[in-house]
Amino acid sequence: MDQEVKACYIHIPFCSHICSYCDFCKFLYEEKIVDQYLLALEKELTSSYRGEVLDTIYIGGGTPSSLTVDQLSRLFSILGLLKKAENCEFTIECNVENIEPEKLSLFKKQGINRISLGVESFQDHLLKKLSRPYTRKEIIETVQQIRSFGFTNLNIDLIYALPGESIEDLRKDLKEALSLDVEHISTYSLMIEEHTVFYLQGVKEVSEEMDEEMYKLISQTLKEHGFIHYEISNFAKKGYSSRHNLTYWKNEHYYGFGVGASGFLGDIRYTNTMSLGKYCRYEYPGTEEKLTTTTMVENEIILSLRTTEGINKQKFIERYGKDPKELYPIEELLEKKWIIEEVDRYRIPEDKWYVSNEILLYFIGEK
Ligand SMILES: C[S@@+](CC[C@H](N)C(=O)[O-])C[C@H]1O[C@@H](n2cnc3c(N)ncnc32)[C@H](O)[C@@H]1O
Ligand code: SF4
Known part of the structure; x- marks a missing residue:
């Protein structure tokens, strides 16, 4: 990707x-x-x-x-x-x-x-x-x-x-x-x-x-x-x-410049140093995480389910080669009406956004 x-x-x-x-x-x-x-x-x-x-x-x-x-x-x-x-x-x-x-x-x-x-x-x-x-x-x-x-x-x-x-x-x-x-x-x-x-x-x-x-x-x-x-x-x-x-929220790439700024480039998520002193001495690096495919997919799900656009099926398949249904208990969530399925996407209905943290647990293997 x-x-x-x-x-x-x-x-x-x-x-x-x-x-x-x-x-x-x-x-x-x-x-x-x-x-x-x-x-x-x-x-x-x-x-x-x-x-x-x-x-x-x-x-x-x-x-x-x-x-x-x-x-x-x-x-x-x-x-x-x-x-x-x-x-x-x-x-x-x-x-x-x-x-x-x-x-x-x-x-x-x-x-x-x-x-x-x-x-x-x-x-x-x-x-x-x-x-x-x-x-x-x-x-x-x-x-x-x-x-x-x-x-x-x-x-x-x-x-x-x-x-x-x-x-x-x-x-x-x-x-x-x-x-x-x-x-x-x-x-x-x-x-x-x-x-x-x-x-x-x-x-x-x-x-x-x-x-x-x-x-x-x-x-x-x-x-x-x-x-x-x-x-x-x-x-x-x-x-x-x-x-x-x-x-x-679409899990797309971005630069983050400045002290404490975060960015996402390639398969790396990084945050610059939080120290103003270090930053001004041109010592920019803070923390960096190289994402595995599993983390990348999880991030994508967690971020996209925050929006009405939800998980775009086509894009997801293009990026990860599988329909989200094959990876996650979507059927169970559909039954509970915590997720709704539209022609091209899955999303959390607005009246369930308040409990979205609970719903997301199903996607990070904690339910
Ligand atoms: C970090 S500020 C930066 C923008 C600007 N300095 C300001 O104060 O509006 C961005 C927004 O984060 C929100 N915010 C900051 N601290 C918060 C907190 N402890 N709880 C909830 N919202 C917070 C505020 O609504 C703020 O407008
Ligand atoms: S200290 Fe106040 S003004 Fe400054 S970023 Fe935080 S919320 Fe905004």
């Missing part, structure tokens, strides 16, 4: 503040360190990118928008090394507190055509709890500003199941999100991760019943308002699914 690489993720790990719940690879913004980081990023790209034409490029973080205009210009000049397909989806993650007209103008000029804005909640009391440094009013002004620069593909991230959040709070957040008329909404149930302030403070996740009720409310409300629930946590208007994230 030798797929072409058509996607590239670039990690910008800097943030102007650190949120009490975040366990991602991120560091507090420091001008000089960012400058060194960009040098290292340039060297990594120059030495590892092999010139493929890319369909999607995703600049994620951290908070890419925390960089100064000059640093962002430098970043785009480095990314000029990458060959973009004519209709390449080119996304950048931004936070409300550091979007400025000059940055938006630069993004436009550099071909960014998708912005992902970390909103999380519209309620000032919940934003405070999350230690997010902006208000509902600023979110709305930021979205208007983004639109005024002609960006027509906008995602917002929302977090739900916060301690103390009621169903009514969530209803309000969904109403506000819908009133912004964005093209894409990603929703995440708050996870309390080790090494975060929330964890150290003993903050607990909400009950499973509450989490499920909230998940169902989100799915139902967004669907009623014309969104397609195309992946467990993601909703898009028609034609606006994230092509970049679909690369991951």
Whole structure:
């Protein structure tokens, strides 16, 4: 199986503040360190990118928008090394507190055509709890500003199941999100991760019943308002699914550049070093796994069953020479109605996505 690489993720790990719940690879913004980081990023790209034409490029973080205009210009000049397909989806993650007209103008000029804005909640009391440094009013002004620069593909991230959040709070957040008329909404149930302030403070996740009720409310409300629930946590208007994230879920190849970034090339899945010091000294490697066919197939199943596209029978046979039915207890799952079969695919019906982890156990031999 030798797929072409058509996607590239670039990690910008800097943030102007650190949120009490975040366990991602991120560091507090420091001008000089960012400058060194960009040098290292340039060297990594120059030495590892092999010139493929890319369909999607995703600049994620951290908070890419925390960089100064000059640093962002430098970043785009480095990314000029990458060959973009004519209709390449080119996304950048931004936070409300550091979007400025000059940055938006630069993004436009550099071909960014998708912005992902970390909103999380519209309620000032919940934003405070999350230690997010902006208000509902600023979110709305930021979205208007983004639109005024002609960006027509906008995602917002929302977090739900916060301690103390009621169903009514969530209803309000969904109403506000819908009133912004964005093209894409990603929703995440708050996870309390080790090494975060929330964890150290003993903050607990909400009950499973509450989490499920909230998940169902989100799915139902967004669907009623014309969104397609195309992946467990993601909703898009028609034609606006994230092509970049679909690369991951379709188990396709991608580059990952930057500290802590992951990539999948050939039969290797790798993650760069998490150490900013090492990265800036050009010591990029972190961990690497050479996939066996069994792991490759398992990954493919686990990832593709997260989406409405599910397992594409034809593609699966082309890649692995067998119908998934020959390898997995699909009949049993079909009987339970945990999997449905369509002409060209198997997929988990949306009303079972909440228990998808349990369903996936059947594919990794634990049931
Ligand atoms: C790592 S952030 C990067 C983008 C940007 N810095 C931001 O804060 O929006 C991407 C998204 O991950 C989600 N996230 C981060 N930590 C989380 C956690 N502990 N539980 C659930 N979602 C989380 C948030 O919705 C956030 O928008
Ligand atoms: S949630 Fe976003 S802004 Fe907050 S620390 Fe993590 S990456 Fe930075």
